[in-house]
Amino acid sequence: MPTLVLLRHGQSQWNLDNRFTGWVDVDITEAGRQEALKAGELMKAEGLRFDFAHTSVLKRAIRTLNTALEVMDQLWVPVEKTWRLNERHYGALQGLDKAETTAKHGEAQVKIWRRSYDVPPPAMDLKDPGHPANDLRYAKLDVKALPGTESLATTLDRVLPYWHDAIAPQLKAQQTVLVTAHGNSLRALYKYLTDVTEAQILEINIPTGIPLLFDLDDALKVKSFRYLGDPDAAKRAAEAVANQAKAGKH
Numbered sequence: 692m693p694t695l696v697l698l699r700h701g702q703s704q705w706n707l708d709n710r711f712t713g714w715v716d717v718d719i720t721e722a723g724r725q726e727a728l729k730a731g732e733l734m735k736a737e738g739l740r741f742d743f744a745h746t747s748v749l750k751r752a753i754r755t756l757n758t759a760l761e762v763m764d765q766l767w768v769p770v771e772k773t774w775r776l777n778e779r780h781y782g783a784l785q786g787l788d789k790a791e792t793t794a795k796h797g798e799a800q801v802k803i804w805r806r807s808y809d810v811p812p813p814a815m816d817l818k819d820p821g822h823p824a825n826d827l828r829y830a831k832l833d834v835k836a837l838p839g840t841e842s843l844a845t846t847l848d849r850v851l852p853y854w855h856d857a858i859a860p861q862l863k864a865q866q867t868v869l870v871t872a873h874g875n876s877l878r879a880l881y882k883y884l885t886d887v888t889e890a891q892i893l894e895i896n897i898p899t900g901i902p903l904l905f906d907l908d909d910a911l912k913v914k915s916f917r918y919l920g921d922p923d924a925a926k927r928a929a930e931a932v933a934n935q936a937k938a939g940k941h
């Protein structure tokens with residue numbers, strides 16, 4: 692049976708600081724490392740043996756993947772890193788404090804930017820040093836493919852070719868696959884896999900460091916899915932993500 696695990700990276704420095712992160716390459720905190728270790732323990736206790744792993748080109752995801760695989764004694768598993776699994780690009784919001792942004796623009800607007808399906812945040816200028824066109828790791832890519840902002844829909848548009856070309860064929864070959872990525876690139880995949888509506892995806896938040904296991908049928912339709920470990924802890928952690936942008940929060 693094809694098995695897919697989606698794992699959001701452990702807490703990053705900017706998760707802790709409550710800043711919009713997107714494609715900024717911040718590292719995980721010590722608490723994030725502990726989450727990655729725990730994720731490895733949960734996957735090990737589940738008896739998972741991965742055939743392949745995929746991650747982004749951002750170190751919070753790469754380090755989480757390596758940390759979890761090490762706990763499982765599966766550091767040997769082949770890994771592909773791709774920009775297509777990067778976090779959703781947060782445009783001009785990258786680096787801003789989430790609660791301050793809410794105080795300035797209001798809760799409703801910030802929820803639209805954070806969680807709506809097809810409304811992107813204001814774009815980052817191509818000349819901005821933070822634009823991916825000015826980052827060496829993307830130098831070989833067509834500059835037109837590099838976003839200055841993304842909605843969840845356009846994030847899914849760039850995740851899906853990788854899903855179809857790289858991940859789906861492995862699952863169709865009955866392999867067990869781990870994807871370690873980000874809150875919104877994983878929400879995009881979650882929407883695609885579970886077929887939730889655009890209204891429902893607005894309320895979906897993916898907690899850091901808790902493996903989400905999907906049992907799929909041979910056509911890759913979802914038979915069932917669940918967070919590993921304590922379901923209440925996963926629910927509380929998802930609620931905490933939803934509440935990060937409340938005004939006055941820090």
Ligand SMILES: O=C(O)[C@@H](CO)OP(=O)(O)O
Nearest residue numbers: 710711712713778805874
């Ligand atoms: O800042 C970000 O890039 C994401 C994930 O950390 O945040 P949010 O949950 O607000 O979409």
